[in-house]
Amino acid sequence: MQITHGTRRWSRRALLTSGVGLVGALVLSACSGGAASPSTTGGTATAAPTTQAAAKATTAPAAGSPQVTSAPVSASGSPQTAASPASVSASPASTSAAPPAAGSPAAAAKVNANTASVAELQRAFEAAGISAAARWAREVEEYRPYPTDDPTFAKLRRELAKYNPGPGVVDQIVATLAL
Amino acid sequence: MMRGDEGSGPLLRRGILWLAGLVTVGIAVDLAADRHWTQPVQVIAWAALVLTGVAALLVGRPTRTRLQVARALVALVIVASVLGVWEHVESNYDAGELDYVYADAWGGLSEPNRWWLALSKTVGPSPPFAPGALAQAALCVLLATVRHPALRRETA
Numbered sequence: 001m002q003i004t005h006g007t008r009r010w011s012r013r014a015l016l017t018s019g020v021g022l023v024g025a026l027v028l029s030a031c032s033g034g035a036a037s038p039s040t041t042g043g044t045a046t047a048a049p050t051t052q053a054a055a056k057a058t059t060a061p062a063a064g065s066p067q068v069t070s071a072p073v074s075a076s077g078s079p080q081t082a083a084s085p086a087s088v089s090a091s092p093a094s095t096s097a098a099p100p101a102a103g104s105p106a107a108a109a110k111v112n113a114n115t116a117s118v119a120e121l122q123r124a125f126e127a128a129g130i131s132a133a134a135r136w137a138r139e140v141e142e143y144r145p146y147p148t149d150d151p152t153f154a155k156l157r158r159e160l161a162k163y164n165p166g167p168g169v170v171d172q173i174v175a176t177l178a179l
Numbered sequence: 180m181m182r183g184d185e186g187s188g189p190l191l192r193r194g195i196l197w198l199a200g201l202v203t204v205g206i207a208v209d210l211a212a213d214r215h216w217t218q219p220v221q222v223i224a225w226a227a228l229v230l231t232g233v234a235a236l237l238v239g240r241p242t243r244t245r246l247q248v249a250r251a252l253v254a255l256v257i258v259a260s261v262l263g264v265w266e267h268v269e270s271n272y273d274a275g276e277l278d279y280v281y282a283d284a285w286g287g288l289s290e291p292n293r294w295w296l297a298l299s300k301t302v303g304p305s306p307p308f309a310p311g312a313l314a315q316a317a318l319c320v321l322l323a324t325v326r327h328p329a330l331r332r333e334t335a
Binding site: 131132135136139142143162163164165166167169 | 217218273274276277278279280282302303304
């Protein structure tokens with residue numbers, strides 16, 4: 001009887017130990033999965049581009065397009081937030097893109113973010129001098145639909161910021177889109 | 180000695196099933212917060228969650244057949260989990276050229292280097308090993324079926 005009682009005690013202890021171990025493993029796996037993403041994205045997105053954007057702000061002449069200047073700062077922590085609006089259309093793009101001069105036909109050409117095909121989006125991005133236009137077009141299509149009452153494209157900015165784009169790239173993309 | 184172990188068996192099984200349930204709910208909340216439905220392939224994760232839940236329910240009301248079906252479902256979930264890890268890494272790989280740090284250099288990097296950057300989530304937004312949590316939940320359910328009395332009872 002005593003032996004059985006002792007064994008039960010031991011079993012409960014083993015149960016507790018294994019339970020704690022499993023919960024620990026669970027917490028660890030949760031930390032490695034979920035928590036890693038925002039910190040990594042946020043870390044790279046905020047720190048590095050800011051310096052570039054700051055550098056650009058001093059060198060680039062201020063010739064910002066209307067879309068760019070009205071662009072919100074809603075994509076908090078994203079690189080394009082740190083970039084000054086003026087640097088977007090005037091600076092040599094950090095992602096090796098050569099943005100068109102403000103007011104050029106390419107800059108004015110807009111496609112509907114909710115209805116344009118990927119090919120149309122790609123063409124518009126290419127015309128705007130955005131590098132990796134095909135890839136960005138797919139991303140824009142992926143996160144549809146975009147609310148028509150949000151001309152600032154806050155949702156799109158939030159989603160694209162996850163990819164750690166160069167300063168001004170998201171502004172360039174948004175500048176080619178309409179709702 | 181044996182009596183004590185057998186006594187703890189059902190308790191352990193129930194506990195591990197609850198743990199599977201907790202993990203499943205946690206993953207569901209995480210997927211919902213991440214809006215994990217923007218691409219068709221992302222729905223696989225939700226399907227795997229449903230399968231895990233069904234498998235846990237089957238093990239909760241065990242018969243030999245139900246346990247075998249539960250094991251088959253668990254196997255499917257584990258496959259889905261491995262597929263998820265691959266999809267996340269591949270998606271990060273594809274996003275490499277969008278990352279401004281690597282945009283210019285991406286084409287010049289070696290393949291192993293690119294894959295490492297994707298695997299380590301240096302580029303891309305997808306957490307590579309997050310789908311492993313699905314496998315963890317599924318393995319909990321599988322563990323609850325090991326040496327289950329219902330299997331023995333109907334075999335005998």
